[in-house]
Amino acid sequence: MENFRINTIEEYNQAYKKSVEQPEAFWGDIAENFLWYKKWDKVVDWSFKDYNVKWFDGASLNITENCIDRHLASKAKDIAFIWESNFEDKPNRVITYQQLHNEVCKTANALKYLGVKKGDRVCIYLPMIPEAVYSMLACARIGAIHSIVFAGFSATSLSDRIQDSDCKIVITSDGSYRGDKSINLKNVVDEALETCASVQHVLVYEHTKIKINFNNDKDIWWHELVPLQEAICEPEKMKSEDVLFILYTSGSTGKPKGVVHACGGYMVYTAYTFTNVFQYNEGDIYWCTADVGWVTGHSYITYGPLLCGATSVIFEGVPTYPDAGRFWKIIDKHKVTHFYTAPTAIRALEALGLDFVSPYKLNSLKVLGSVGEPINEEAWHWYNKNIGKEKCPIVDTWWQTETGGILISPLAGITKLKPSYATLPLPGIQPILVDDKGNEIKGNHVEGNLCIKYPWPSIIRTTYGDHERCKQTYFSTYHNLYFTGDGCKRDQNGYYRITGRVDDVMNISGHRIGTAEVESAINMHVDVVESAVVGYPHDIKGQGIYAYVIAPSTTKDHAILIKEIIAEVNKIIGPIAKPDKIQIVSGLPKTRSGKIMRRILRKVAEGDVNNLGDISTLLDPNVVEEIKNGRVK
Ligand code: PRX
Numbered sequence: 001m002e003n004f005r006i007n008t009i010e011e012y013n014q015a016y017k018k019s020v021e022q023p024e025a026f027w028g029d030i031a032e033n034f035l036w037y038k039k040w041d042k043v044v045d046w047s048f049k050d051y052n053v054k055w056f057d058g059a060s061l062n063i064t065e066n067c068i069d070r071h072l073a074s075k076a077k078d079i080a081f082i083w084e085s086n087f088e089d090k091p092n093r094v095i096t097y098q099q100l101h102n103e104v105c106k107t108a109n110a111l112k113y114l115g116v117k118k119g120d121r122v123c124i125y126l127p128m129i130p131e132a133v134y135s136m137l138a139c140a141r142i143g144a145i146h147s148i149v150f151a152g153f154s155a156t157s158l159s160d161r162i163q164d165s166d167c168k169i170v171i172t173s174d175g176s177y178r179g180d181k182s183i184n185l186k187n188v189v190d191e192a193l194e195t196c197a198s199v200q201h202v203l204v205y206e207h208t209k210i211k212i213n214f215n216n217d218k219d220i221w222w223h224e225l226v227p228l229q230e231a232i233c234e235p236e237k238m239k240s241e242d243v244l245f246i247l248y249t250s251g252s253t254g255k256p257k258g259v260v261h262a263c264g265g266y267m268v269y270t271a272y273t274f275t276n277v278f279q280y281n282e283g284d285i286y287w288c289t290a291d292v293g294w295v296t297g298h299s300y301i302t303y304g305p306l307l308c309g310a311t312s313v314i315f316e317g318v319p320t321y322p323d324a325g326r327f328w329k330i331i332d333k334h335k336v337t338h339f340y341t342a343p344t345a346i347r348a349l350e351a352l353g354l355d356f357v358s359p360y361k362l363n364s365l366k367v368l369g370s371v372g373e374p375i376n377e378e379a380w381h382w383y384n385k386n387i388g389k390e391k392c393p394i395v396d397t398w399w400q401t402e403t404g405g406i407l408i409s410p411l412a413g414i415t416k417l418k419p420s421y422a423t424l425p426l427p428g429i430q431p432i433l434v435d436d437k438g439n440e441i442k443g444n445h446v447e448g449n450l451c452i453k454y455p456w457p458s459i460i461r462t463t464y465g466d467h468e469r470c471k472q473t474y475f476s477t478y479h480n481l482y483f484t485g486d487g488c489k490r491d492q493n494g495y496y497r498i499t500g501r502v503d504d505v506m507n508i509s510g511h512r513i514g515t516a517e518v519e520s521a522i523n524m525h526v527d528v529v530e531s532a533v534v535g536y537p538h539d540i541k542g543q544g545i546y547a548y549v550i551a552p553s554t555t556k557d558h559a560i561l562i563k564e565i566i567a568e569v570n571k572i573i574g575p576i577a578k579p580d581k582i583q584i585v586s587g588l589p590k591t592r593s594g595k596i597m598r599r600i601l602r603k604v605a606e607g608d609v610n611n612l613g614d615i616s617t618l619l620d621p622n623v624v625e626e627i628k629n630g631r632v633k
Contacts, residue, residue: 004030006276009414012427019427020454027055027428027457031268034307035070036061037237040264046455048482051467051475054241055265055457062235063244063267064141067306068101069235079311082285083130084330086177086317095130097309100137102231103130107138109229114201114220116169118143118236121246123167123199124292125149125158125189127176128316131205131222132292133302135171140244140263143236147246147258150293151176151183153574155191157256161248165258165464166198175208179321186212193218240264246464247295249401250514251473252485252504258464259295259401265457266299267307269405273426274304277395278338278367279412285364286338287313289327289345294511295401296371299458300340304405319345325356328387332360339387340369340397342510343379347540350382357386367412368394372510373542374498380419398422398498400484401512402474404458407431408496421497430454431496433488438478449502450488451481504598506535506543511576513545515598518579521572522547525565527554532588532596533579536605544580546605548627551584558584581605581632587623589615600624604631 006012019026024043031040041058071078076098083093095103116122122144126132132148139146149161162170172189175182186204190213193199204212205222238244244266246258280286286305290296305312313334319327327349331339349356368388375383375396384394394417397409407429408422409415415423425431433441433448441448459482463470477483487499501507504515515533522531531549538544547565554561562582569578589597603612609628615621 003033004272004275006411006414006427012411012414012424015427016425020430023428023454027268030272031056031264034061034066034267034271040240044455048455048475048480051471053455053459053461055262055455056240056268059240059264060237061240061264061267062141062238063263063303064104064137065235066267067137067303068097068104071097071309072101075309078309080306081130081133082311082313082334084313084315084317084334086179086321088322088326088329093130100134103134104137104141105231105233106226106229107131107134108141108233110203110226111138111144111169112142112233113225113229114169114203116142116144119145119243120169121145121147121165121167123147123149123158123162123170125151125170125172125185126205126292127151127173127185127207128291128314129173129205129207130314131173133314136245136292136298136302141233141235143238143242145243145246147248148293148298149248150291151185152293152576154571155188156572157574158188159192159195160255161258162192162196162199164248164255165246167196168198169201169203170199171203171205173205173207174212175210177208177316179318182208182210184210184212190215238263241461243461245298247298247401249295250505250512250517252514253516256514256517257466257469257473260461260464261404261458262461265459266404267303269456269458270299270304271307273405274300274308274310276411276426277397277406277409278340278369279414280305280308280310280338284310284337284366285313285334286310286340287315287330287334287336288340288369289315289319289342290340290371295404299405319349320352323356324349324352325359328357328360328362331362331365335364337364337366338369339365339367340371342372343370343375344373344509344541346370346375346379346383347542350379351540354386362387362389365389365392368392370394370396371399373507374500375420377419384419393417396420396422398496402460403456404460405456407452407456408498418491418495421491421495423495425496428456431488432481433490434478434481438481444490444494445492447487447489447499449478450484450486450496450498451478452484453481455482506545508535508543508545508576509541513573513577517573518545518547518569518577521569521577522549522565522579524572525551525568527551527556527561528565530588532598532601534598534602534605536581536602538580545577546581546583546601546632547579548583548585548588548601550587552586583627583630583632585623585627585630587620587626589623589627590619591617592619601627604628607631607633
């Protein structure tokens, strides 16, 4: 990967210039660094108008051959992953590139045995164990499409996702651990499958040895199938534009949509960005704390690092178990050089005090990363001072499930940093700020809606089964532009600072959740007639969830009703979407045409009650007084 490594800011400037002036030559040169069975006929073919994009069309490849096989000649004994259990006294599992190869091939052969063919969808619902990575790579090996569902989602959410993409197989485990909690994952899968006719088999990894229901017709133990398979599996020849995976994410309307990524472009872009953003070197130990259920886990735990032959830590547990020093202890234990986490974790650990940090040296660290939400200046400085000891660059990486890889970020040690700024676009990325009418906001020291005007190799291809939805969501708001949904500032030096979502999507502890999704879960409660959900600033989570709920006929005590509503949201979405504050109200501020004025609800939730702006268009202004007076603090 050294052929496309940027080493200085001058090289960055040159690469950026070339990527804009000659994008095809630029990306074509980078793509030459991978193994292809056949090279492309054309580097890129695209239209944002009637959205259609193809990268490296005509080429064929297998991403797992690039992630694993091609490293074997020189790196068979090098470590690909060090797995750290939830329990600190449990031994690590160390997986070399050769072992990874063997495990992935065996898992791939097991999937074939179960009837999985190229193009079939496989749902993965697993905790953070190496088998999660084996499973995703096994799918990619045989051309099956993986759809990973974060193992904190409820049975209803899992079922919705399985149904949407007609998955044939589910891979899960008996249970999972999160700190001192043990969760029966298989029960969740069983419940989800009551409404999923497409699933033929469930492959179950025995992890926690919790008692589960075993359905002999459908369920197969991993240990009774996978270890018996051959450790060789010829990689399937995939077209560059064949689907690699589907990953569901929330939007401002409706149910989560399946973001589709394609093999060739995703491979090129995740490797390019991993190398350049993190400046990973041979011998370094990289650790990304995300879960493989999110896009960060796909691109920067599995694919990006493996494509570059890196050694990574995978951690099963949570930052606060057995105590709030766990992250720092793991860094010292494995001599981690690159540490990539989310601002919400930094803020939570900051709040628990330096006593948990001071026992650790942290002197192996070279680069720190941040992802998932804006990092506030205070958290940035705490991270820089107490973890990086003011000698590690912080790469604040801005990107999205739809972008597949990092789009705006410093290059570690190369780009001059500015706290809470994602700084500059990576080569190949052409950001543009527009006003609400879509006019370009030129110049510096400005603010607007962030769009991108030229495709990059790992851009979303479609939303699974509904291309129209993809076009509508990302390419119809502004003419000929990809709209990110984020607001953004550009400072006097052209540095970008993401200010947060400008649509009805919340960012709760780095997790993306649509207000509409939470509302429809709340509305499932029998006593609820209507609800409105907004995000509000939260010290640790970045944003918290504030729900206004109308339940006119209930005689229940409000405290009981609120508990029941929270349980309902847990059941339908999962604990990550549970409202922090619920206010029972008799009405919502609506315009005469029946539209909820969310602006007012946001202001009240933020506590800015004396600054509600014009409320003269409201159908019933009295509602505002009631809402203000009953605000949950
Ligand atoms: O609002 C932005 C925020 O997270 C959103 C994307 O969420 P998701 O698709 O779940 O992917 C998260 C991991 C890439 C964006 O629209 N976001 C992500 N990274 C940053 C960020 N906001 C500010 N700064 C970041 N570094």
